[in-house]
Amino acid sequence: MTYGLSHVSFRGGRVSSWEDSGYPKLKTKMLPSKEVQAGDYFTVGSTKDEVLAVQGSPTKFTDSTLTYGLSHVSFRGGRVSSWEDSGYPKLKAKMVSAKSQ
16 A cells, blocks of 8 residues: 555555655654563664564564664564664664673
């Protein structure tokens, strides 16, 4: 379904992805699948639920990527493998060593 510059895709009658291009603003919200303790940041190895708890709903998503405006977070095996922070919006990501976690 297309709404102006934004669109929502379905698979099996359920939302499978969306891209919120801002006009009109989609009324979408992606929530963690279970309750998680939200920290101040996410890092490599964080789950999608942890990223959602820290960063909020994405403007676009696929099975392997959550996109926030011009920034995105990539996943492999359900865990953060990398991110690209374009500065808008600023990702709440932090590279930490295994000892720090």
